Amino acid sequence: MMKFRAWRLAATMAIGLSCAGVAGAVDLQELVKETQQTRDVENKVTFVWWIPQEYWVESLATNPNMGAKEKADFLGALEAYQIVAVAYVKTSLAGFSEISPETDLLTHLHLSVDGKPLDPVPEDKIATGAKSILAALKPLLSGMIGQLGQGMHFVVYPSGDGAKRLADPNKPGNFQFSVYDQDFKWRLPLASLLPRKFDPKSNEDFPGNFDYNPYTGDKLKAR
Numbered sequence: 001m002m003k004f005r006a007w008r009l010a011a012t013m014a015i016g017l018s019c020a021g022v023a024g025a026v027d028l029q030e031l032v033k034e035t036q037q038t039r040d041v042e043n044k045v046t047f048v049w050w051i052p053q054e055y056w057v058e059s060l061a062t063n064p065n066m067g068a069k070e071k072a073d074f075l076g077a078l079e080a081y082q083i084v085a086v087a088y089v090k091t092s093l094a095g096f097s098e099i100s101p102e103t104d105l106l107t108h109l110h111l112s113v114d115g116k117p118l119d120p121v122p123e124d125k126i127a128t129g130a131k132s133i134l135a136a137l138k139p140l141l142s143g144m145i146g147q148l149g150q151g152m153h154f155v156v157y158p159s160g161d162g163a164k165r166l167a168d169p170n171k172p173g174n175f176q177f178s179v180y181d182q183d184f185k186w187r188l189p190l191a192s193l194l195p196r197k198f199d200p201k202s203n204e205d206f207p208g209n210f211d212y213n214p215y216t217g218d219k220l221k222a223r
Contacts, residue, residue: 026058030192037184038148043092046182047148049085049141052169053078053159054193077129081121082159082167084111085141087151088179099151110178111157113166121156130156169193195222 036049056078060071086109088100111118134154142149160166167175169190177184194208197220204213210220 027192028058034190034192039182043090045089045091046179047087048177048184051083054169077133080159081156084155085152086155086179087148089151102153108180113175114173118157121158126156197222
């Protein structure tokens, strides 16, 4: 029953994701831009998508296909985890020539939050509901990134250390995710989750994670 319900939740969410643009007060497209990184070096393409809980919250915010109970169940199943979608492929003139298998990929990943290493959650420790939802969502999210999605895998990490949330996209911090020899870094908070700011003197507009006008040094205010 749990597995069936998780697939149903993912299916209804898929409809919402397929037409998502701006959900609530957050621009989902901007949030995706901030959380996705891709690098093409020496015929090797590495894709990393950090998917914080806020992504799921905003994706569901205006989804008319799910009731409040279904949304709560979906979010509750994933709130204990932070998820990273990752793919690593080799390319040739004909396209992708080799996709790194999951077993090899998982042994060449490293996550460090505020300078402290963090290990993935073992497969047998991930709750059944979360597993089922991710299994159902994988084809959808893989399709969103095109051919590269053929080699996409989910890596699941704990969302917190005791009462403290790790890599909170709303608070100052940083983290680094490494795939083989490629390092990907994020500086927090994410601008897409914050109200935009402006310079009272010039009325210039800036991202929400700016505190000062980078050109004049004047203090910014939230809109």
